[in-house]
Amino acid sequence: MAEATLTISSRNYSSWSLRGWLLCRMAGLDLDVQVLSGDPASRAELLHLTPSFLVPRLTHGAVRVWDVLAIAQYLTEVRPEAGLLPDDLAMRSWSRSISGEMHGGFINLRSALPMNLRARYTDFKLWGGAQADIARVVEIWQDALKAHGGPYLFGARPVVADAMYAPVCTRFVTYGVALPPDCAAYRDRIMEWDLMREWIAAAEDEPEEIEELDMEF
Known part of the structure; x- marks a missing residue:
């Protein structure tokens, strides 16, 4: 039996599910993935798991996140050896900052370029608005790559x-x-990347x- 369960929405459409899965795999969790559909029974199950309907949802022992x-x-707390953050304090702060910016921003990019791994346009x-968001992503990437050498x-x-x-990389491929x-x-x-x-x-x-549960793209 796997040590942890990750509940996700669509692999093809859900960017947040992809992020959560990557983090769990990077941390080396022995992971069972549960994919929920948009039918009422699955929605009821997800409501039981997390009142906000949010996916991904990690269950690791008694912990639910x-x-x-x-x-x-x-994961950085329970798997420090996985190196999910840079070793240097300044770099860790930088990494957290741009991660937070992605988590809370880029609404125009999300709306105009929804994730769809199978599509090509x-x-x-x-x-x-989307162009401005893309320009900001480019700035973030170039600053980090130049400073840390890639x-x-x-x-x-x-x-x-x-x-x-x-x-975001998948979106840039999908929409050319x-x-x-x-x-x-x-x-x-x-x-x-192999993952x-x-x-x-x-x-x-x-x-x-498209799964109805995946509203965040």
């Missing part, structure tokens, strides 16, 4: 911040968003319909 940043913080028209945002290994921005060379290389590195490949392969086997 159902917000991505809360999951990240919990050419000549997708971006409106101003190939990940804070150096040689992926940390929480990379998990937080991984779904043009990026500067350094950001394009980072996007490709994330998309080639991302595993998630995407599983997403390809899901039903086509």
